[in-house]
Amino acid sequence: MSTLTRHRWPALLVFALVVALVAVTGGLAASNAGAVYARLDLPAWAPPQWLFGPVWTVLYALIAISGWLVWQTRGLDSSFTPYVVQLVLNALWTPLFFGAGLYGAAFVDIVLLWVAIVVTIVMFLRRHRVAGWLLVPYLLWVTFAAALNLAIWTAN
Numbered sequence: 309m310s311t312l313t314r315h316r317w318p319a320l321l322v323f324a325l326v327v328a329l330v331a332v333t334g335g336l337a338a339s340n341a342g343a344v345y346a347r348l349d350l351p352a353w354a355p356p357q358w359l360f361g362p363v364w365t366v367l368y369a370l371i372a373i374s375g376w377l378v379w380q381t382r383g384l385d386s387s388f389t390p391y392v393v394q395l396v397l398n399a400l401w402t403p404l405f406f407g408a409g410l411y412g413a414a415f416v417d418i419v420l421l422w423v424a425i426v427v428t429i430v431m432f433l434r435r436h437r438v439a440g441w442l443l444v445p446y447l448l449w450v451t452f453a454a455a456l457n458l459a460i461w462t463a464n
Contacts, residue, residue: 320376327372330395331364334402341406349463354456367449370442371395377439378432387431394424411461418454425450 338344345357375391397420405414425447433440 323372323376330399333399337403337407351459374439374442377436381436390427397421415457
């Protein structure tokens with residue numbers, strides 16, 4: 309039995325915990341996010357505040373599973389560099405946007421996040437097709453979130 313096979317399920321837990329840490333970082337920085345979001349001048353197409361939690365819960369699960377699938381196939385290889393970068397950028401966005409009210413800096417962060425997700429998808433597709441495709445909903449949501457961030461930045 310290989311080391312990867314022997315540590316398969318504990319590794320999934322590690323991936324889930326790392327991604328949960330990113331979510332908690334955002335959650336701590338966004339303790340007043342509902343109030344901040346309600347005060348913003350939002351575009352007509354902005355989603356209701358309650359939608360963000362369920363969407364991010366699903367996306368974080370997909371991010372963890374995606375990383376775990378690639379790890380099972382290749383171990384920790386170079387494809388994890390953009391994976392880690394996107395996690396860091398993801399963790400930084402909420403404190404920038406909701407914590408500090410730096411909408412322009414948050415927009416720069418989310419654009420870099422978008423690039424890191426694209427690079428991660430490309431690298432993951434080469435290693436495990438399903439893992440790459442699991443990140444596509446994340447890319448689509450971040451694309452939408454970037455447009456929303458830009459609209460909020462210009463209106464506020």
